[in-house]
Structure formats: C-alpha cells, structure tokens
Amino acid sequence: MVQLHGGGFLLFGPSDGTRLAAGGAVINVEVHYRLGIMGFFTAKELGEHAGNYAIQDQQEALRWVRRNISAFGGDPGNVTIYGASAGGSSVCAQLVSPASRGLFHKGIIQSGFYNSLRGKDTSWQAQDCKARWPSEEEAQAAGARFAAAVGCGGVADVAGCLRKVPAAKLVDQAGNGMGVASGTIAPVVDGVTIPLAPADAIRTGRLNRAVVMNGVARDDVQLAAAETPERYRELVREQYGEYADEVFARYPLERFPEPSPFLAYRTITADANSVCPSLRASRQLSRHLTVFLYQVDNPDSPPAGWLDQTKPNGAFHVSENSFLFAPVGTAWNPNQTVYGRQLVAQWTGFARTGNPTVPGTPLWTPFTRDDQRALALLPAGNSVLTGEIGEQHQCDFWDSVARD
Template sequence: MSRSISSRPRLLGRVMVAAVVATVGLGSAGVAEAAPAQASGAVVWTGSGPVRGTVHPEYRTFQGIPFAAPPVGELRWRAPRPPRRWSWPPRDATRPAERCAQGAGGQRPSLNEDCLYLNVTTPRPAQRGQRKPVMVWLHGGGNSYGKASEFDPHRLAVGGDVVVVTVSYRLGVFGFLGHPALRDSGSYGLQDQQAALRWVRRNAAAFGGDPGNVTLFGESGGGHDVCAQLVSPRARGLFHRAIIQSGSCSSTWPRHGIAPGVTAGSPWIPREQAEARGRELAAELGCTDPASAADCLRRLPAERVRQEETGPVLTPVTYGNRTLPWRPDRALAAGWFHRMPVLSGRTRDEGRLSAAFLPSSFDRAQYRQLLGEAFGDRADTVAARYPASDFGSPALALAAVTTDRVYSCPQLTDERMLAARVPVYAYEFADRNAPHGNYPIPADFPAGAFHAAELPYLFDIEPVSFTPAQRELAATMVDYWAGFAWRGDPNAPGLPHWPKARAATVLSLAPGAGGIRPVTLTDEHHCGFWAGLS
C-alpha cells in the first residue's frame, strides 16, 4: 500500500516516543496509569470469541489471549491444538497469563503448562482502512526461561504506528524434549510460535493489523528461533520480514563459551542425539517401555519432569523432523530459506553480561585455565590474540573472546549468506554506557553494550534512567525497527542512512553526535582470526 509513511513513523518515533520517555520513564514502574476501559475500542472479536482489553490514551492492550489449547495432560508434547471457543461476555484480556513452566534459570521458576497465550498492543486512534504492520516478538531466555508479558511494547506501537504481538511458548523440556515415542519431537516450542503466527494471520485485521505484512522478531534464544522459522517449511507464508537480535543460525560455542561452566554446544541438536537424551530422561523418570513411554511421560506431574531436567542455559532445538528438517546454518548456506528482507545485529560487548558475574578474584591464571579447557592446544594462540593486558582485566578479555567467537562473527556469517539472496540491514548496538536496569551487574564493572542491552531502547521491560542522548537513540531505533516493518527497509527521511549489508560493514547504533555510523566488524571482532582457527 502506498503511504506517506516514510515520514510518519519518523515523526511519531522522534516526537511522540521521546516525549513519552521523557515524561513517564522507560520501565514498567514509569508507565502512565491506564485510562478506564472504554466501550469504544476495548472489545475486539477474535476468531475464538470477544476479548476486552485496556484502553490507554495513546494505545490499547489485550493480554492473555489464548492462541492454542492448554498443552496439558494428553496434549503435553503434542502439536498445538486450536483454543476452545467462547461467546459472550468478552474474555478478560486486561492481565497477562502466567509464565510457562521453567526452572530457576529465569527470574521465577514455574510449573505452569497452561501458557499458550499472547498479548496485543495497538496504537490509538485506529484509522479505518489503514491496516498497520504487525510485529510478532519472540522473547529471549535460551528457550529455557522468560515470559512474553515482561516486554511492554507500547512505545514501539505508538512511535512506530504498528501492532505488536508478544508470544509465550513452551520452554525447556516441555517445549523441546526429543523422544522416539513422541511425534515430531524436539520442536514443540517452534510449533507453538507457528500456531501464534497462524492466529495473527486470522485475527490481525480485527486489531487494525495487516495479516499480509507480519514481521517476526526476537532476541537471543528468540533470535535463534527466528532463524529456525526462516528455514522451516511449515512457516512458509506466516511472516514477511525477519529481525534477528543477538541470535545466529551459525552460532556454536566451546566449553565456557556462553558462560563459565557451560559445556560446548549449539542452538541446534540432531534428532538422533535429541532422542537419545530423551530416552535417558524417560528412563530416569521410570518410563522405559517404548510401547508406553509417551503415555507414561504425559501422566507424570510437571514438577517431577522439571526436577529431572538438567536446567541448561540454552535448550537446543531439534532438527531432522518435519518442523525443522535441516540444521539452520546449513540451510542458509544452501539457500533453503524463505525469501524476505532481514534486519540482523548484535551488541558491541555481548560477552560482558556473563563476565560481570565472575568472582572479583578471577585472575590471569584462571583466564588461561578456561581458555585451555575451551580451546585445547589452540589456547595459547587465543591468549596471544586476546591478552588480558589489552582489555584491562582477565574478565574483560574473556568477555571479548565470548563476544567475538560466539556472537559477532557467526552472525556476520549469517548476514553474508542471507545478503547473497535477500536485502539485509545489519547493525551493532554500541552504547557502552547502556543502563543495567534490573540486571544485578556490579556497579564497578564496565558492562559496556552487554548482551540484551538494546532491549530497553525498544521495550519497557524494567525501570531504567536514560540521558537525553539515549532517549534520542531509543526513538531512532523505534523508527528504524518500525520502518523496516512498514517497508522492509529501515530508512526514512531525517534518519541517518542505513546501507544494505555488504562485506562486514554494519550500522553502529550509539548515542550522541556521530554515534550512528557505518563500521567494519572483521577487524573489530577478529573474525578473520576465528575463521582461520576453526
């Protein structure tokens, strides 16, 4: 649809968002009190029945809308089924659903399996005949923990003039268990995301959204999932643009690569290996008979299942099944992915989030020990390229190794493969004074642009305090993300030009004059070194 939108999201993002941020802050604690729910606009009819949300002066929210039946009892470890229909009165959609079952790796553990719900935020007033892009958010947490409603997207919805949907999906063992007795096992979380996208296709118009213009975006584990959906045959036609934040299809990590103590791994696991792990878990749970294993597993209390789970930092997604036939990095290399524009990026200092929690006594000897356990006979080579003396401390040197080896260079590999066939816009979030929010990062640790540091610039997820320059950057990022959703191109009049990705040049996003500029990452993150080492 032609639209003089090239300037409108810019105007809304730069004026409205900056004003909202300046007056009410950027955390859930600073969100203005909601106006009383009004009859006009508070009730929306979905395909399953009417929902009553909350009407704010500039936006509407609808929370806890079921997009699939509760995956409990006989529906545990099955493909998501349609939700039960209802009629009048409208379903209360003023409060979010409880988080999906997860261990203590997140903020709060949970045993709740009835969690397939989503939240919709729309700008006001809705303009008839002008359907808005829909942006569907997959939260991070390594597919092990997290919750959709922790991300308040109203600044993105208002400033970008878009409809934003945040989705909860099965996590950990409940979403990604592999076992030969379970059909299409190891991919239930991905199937949940696809069910949510189908719900969006059916219901977007009722909320003022355009079902023919859907952007799927996610960060960290959610970014990995966007990669998976890009290559999943079953996601064909369910979305039209993709944004991948700090989650690479090509990512792998050595021992200690994600955080000290974490074993070597990848976001992806082959079906045979996943099913072998599943059989071991089933045996520990007393479900050893192959003929009855599925029924046995479904009868177990959620607490028993979760207790036996190892509690990984990141739960791998199984490939080699109908949902994800191929390993995503190999699919990208072969060109087996859905053709659409992609916006992709990372933070400047990804690894500093985990390094921040190293003991203050962490010294050079311990740094060299971790490198030895991670890289074996190549440890001296890595230590020579990343000497602690060049980074100010052994902890910061380890963080640089993690940033470059696990995050920046693999994502750069993805961007090259994608850019050979589709438009790609690549970035590096580089505000090295980004606020910590609720992360318990020690005050004296230079966290820099740590993993997830960009999220408060797009969402209200926790109370943070921004400088005027950071508020300006947040408004600009809203313009870029929403502009990409509108047009498949983040550029608009008045914004610093964002060139398409080429070679290793990406757009650096930092506050202040000259903070938004092209940079080359191969030297900054030693990507040539890592390519040669592997």
C-alpha cells in the same frame, strides 16, 4: 510486529510493546510458547518427528495473526517477526521451517549468535543460529536418558508413564538443560518442522523469503566470567584448546585495564561466539536475502538484572531491548533519549517498509558483497556505518577457527 521472546528457550515471556506501538505506528503482538522440556522433549515413543512444540506454537501464533490481525487494523501481508537471544534463534528457526513459509515477510535477529564457538557451552544447550542442532536420533537418545531418570526407563508404555509424571518433576529433571539426562530443551533437526539447522540453511540459501535485520552487541557474552588471571587462562584453554596460545597472544592481559581478566575474556568470547559469527552469517545471508547488519556499540544502557552490575559489562547482550520496551515516560539522559527514539524508529520503520532508514534515523544501507558495512548503534545521534567490525574483532582468525 510479532515478538518471539528470548530466554534460552527456558525463561521469560511476552513484553509490553506499548513504546513500539505508540512510537512507531505499528501493531505489536506478543506471544507465549512452551518452554524447556515442555517445548522440546523428544522421544521415540512419542512418535516420529516429535518435539519442537515451541517452534510450532510460534507458527500457530503467526497463523492467528494472519487470520485475525486485520480486525485490529493490521495487514496480514506485512508481518515482521523479531526477537532477542533465543528469540533471535527463533527467527532463524522460522526462516528455515517450511511450515512458516508465507506467515511473515521480514525478520529481525537480535543477538541470535551466542553459543560457544567450539561447543564448550556452560550456559545453554546448542540452540543459536550458528550451532549444530541435535538430530532427531540424538534427541531421541537424550529423551531415553531423561525418561529413565524420571522412572520411565524400560517400561512397556514409556509415553504413558511420562504422562503420569508430575510436571514439576519433569521440569526439575531437565534443569538448565546441561545435565546428561536433561533431555532436549531447545530446537531439534526433526526433518519436518526443522529440516536442517539454521547454520546449514544460511550457508546454502534454503530459507523462506524475507528481508532481514541481523544484529549483535559489541560485548555480547553468555559464558561465565573470568575473575582472576588464573581463571582467564583456564577458561581460554577450556574453550579454545589447541588454539589457546594464539588466543593469549591476540588478547594479552597487559593490553586491558583492570579488571583485566574480566575484560579480556569478555572481549574474546564476544568476538568468537557472537560478533564474528554474526558478521559471517550476514555475508552468507546476503547472497540470498536482503540484509541490514547492526552492532550495538552503546556501553551505557540501563543495567540488566541478570548481569553483575559491579563489572564493566560494556555493550552487553540484547541491551537494545532496554530501549525498545521501556515503559513510556522512562527518564533517560539526553544522549540516551535520542538513542531510544532512534531505535524505535528504525525497528518500526523496517517493519512498515522493509528499510530501517526512515525520518529521524541515519542512513543504513543493505549489507552486500560489495558494501559490507554495518550500522554501529551509538547514543546522541552518533550512529554511523562502518566496515571495520571484522578487523576490530579479529574475525579472520575466528572464522578460521570456526571452519576447523
């Protein structure tokens, strides 16, 4: 198992995979890859198809695994890549990239759908498995603005000038990637490493062959929260424009307990940005690959440090990692202990066999045109296959908005 870590392509690094290795009879490999502007900067002066260095780093790690993992008792013919958030997006990128063909055999996309449905992002550059990734031309234009902002605009040797700029200044200028002159800090459709965006590849089947697990959390949110009724209305109008009135009608504040603005907007953004796109992508993927779909329905995971822990965050973004990577010996209540054992067995069982139904786990069947059920992951041994996710999250409506 090779983890491609998350963090918006800006943050974080490898995890401690001891729990997976010890509990699941697998070899877990953790890799670094270049982040932010260092991982994705694109400029015409750097040559054709520049950028996507982070994706290439991931591929080089997979080549290392192919060459060396047998020395650790591993099988280079049975490699599973997996990752959460930007790690899930990385799995999508590797499913698309011709350079990854044959380097892995299974993939686990954990919460790989998180950008705004209609492009009004406040957290990350377009980068998830459904987003419209920038073209090489667009990325080069962004690179020109970035170069000018760090004092390298209009010079004879732009590339040479950029190489003399202190790394800290480059990183500071890129910031969180949301500025006009931030450059590219996420994947680009460069025509070679990434020949087309994952959304297009998933729809058309232009994918590397693999068996896929695809998962989302019920309350998967990566946008700013609504603290007041006024802010709820403002954010809904900002995100959904001409559809805002229908969104208000479908998610009225009076149907939510206090803090109702927070809960209503949390529900809207999870449904629109994450749950329904994940379900829709699974329908498309299942035409071409074997797919197992899950939804994390556990609202009582250990709290994540990046969340406001005074709020009811529910089954939050990538909360399953709290159980996959917790130090061995972590104390949970009995319900969560069972849940943690189950998740480790399912992830590692899928990696070993291509099927997450292994001893100690509930039946989990592939998602197909005729059987569109997902496994609802719940603690206390209560996980169950369900076909109700689309209705629960109003996916007919959100799919129609996405197609607009």
